[in-house]
Amino acid sequence: MTTPDLSPGFLHATRTSYDAMAPAYVDFARGELAAKPLERALLSTFAELVATGGGGLPVADVGCGTGRVTEHLYGLGRGLDVFGIDLSPQMVAVARQEHPGLRFEEGSMLALDLPDASLGGLLAWYSTIHVPDEELPRAFAEFHRVLAPGGYVQLGFQVGDEPLRLTEAWGLDVSLVFHRRQPERIAELLRDAGLEVVSRVWRERETDGPFPERAPQGFVLARRPIVSGGCEDGDISATD
Template sequence: MTAPDPSPDFLHATRASYDTMAPAYVDFTRGELVAKPLERGLLTAFAELVARDGGGLPLADVGCGTGRVTGYLHGLGLGLDVFGIDLAPQMLAEARKDHPGLRFEEGSMLGLALPDASLGGLLAWYSTIHVPDEELPRAFAEFHRVLAPGGYVQLGFQVGDDPLRLTEAWGMEISLVFHRRRPERVAELLRDAGLEVVSRVWRERETDGPFPERAPQGFVLARRPIVSGGCEYGNTSTAD
């Protein structure tokens, strides 16, 4: 197990921003998964793979926020031990209030307080979007470390080349940077971290409905290769 390092500046800004807007964020995102069947399908497929191949190990929702996706995965009834990790105490307070039967812990994806190879699955659903490019390999190395061989990681993020910077939300002062990335670049970094890319999905942005979007959406599924004879191996092909 590795101890978390001192937090980089972006972690402090991200934590403070989400603590500030936690109650408003709950109201804003309520019902979002109901309105997004494609995302529900991807999350369900990910959970089924973890249930099948994860060796009965837990599934961590890293950057769980208010726990809405953590609760969705638990509610699938697959018997998974699902828990959430987030930077922001106020977001975690909302998660515990809405999902009192689930476990939520404070932590950072740059230094997860989890033993090596202890997870059957790891979800980073729109949580790596606040990690700067230079820190992303560090996060992916942590994902590789905590996943057991054969365990899966599912990412969701906005697609693009230029970051979005927000200093205000719902009349509150915040400081957030949303890093948009290309799925092929995310896949390359996952491979560099020793993870095997299983699939990449790209969805165009929705401009109408209750949750209009500023950018297309990307989803990458990867897996820690299975160990055989002291070496990790797996299928190195990708599906687009």
């Protein structure tokens, strides 16, 4: 894949921050999914839907970080061809080291280096959280473009109305904005991008255990409508 265009300022700040955090982040996040049964169930549902309706096309974990969720999807045994994409070259390097049997590439969700309609599934697991509100429609338009008709996209994100800004993590200087959003707003933007919302899940934050949270968590599953008679499902021209 080509080196991502970092013209929007937030991309450079996000990449630089995760490059710095990569060695510490891999140890921090290790074992997180094992402590979150709801998330595992949602990922399993996503994998099953893609396996049965994705036409055998690959699944991209966009914003894959250390590759832990990429590996989890692959290990579910659904026969999915899963690969990861991340903005941070250091995160990609860590993912390749941690999961040598899987493919990881550098890239940006605002301009994915993938052909149109080439994916059966796309996972954006806490990766759109760093995308500003004004750029989110562009990201969702890319998701629609690269998904084949019938393909699914699963998002995970923090729920809220105000962003969280971090300037330090593990003693390192970072510049990260975590955009918290309401599931209803995410669903609305996905529909605007031409995607069909399948489900919305919301849960309270966990305050104890090994991975305490600052906010509730949201999960939205959507699908690119299947083309029928030259039009996608839901296109008014299909029923004229």
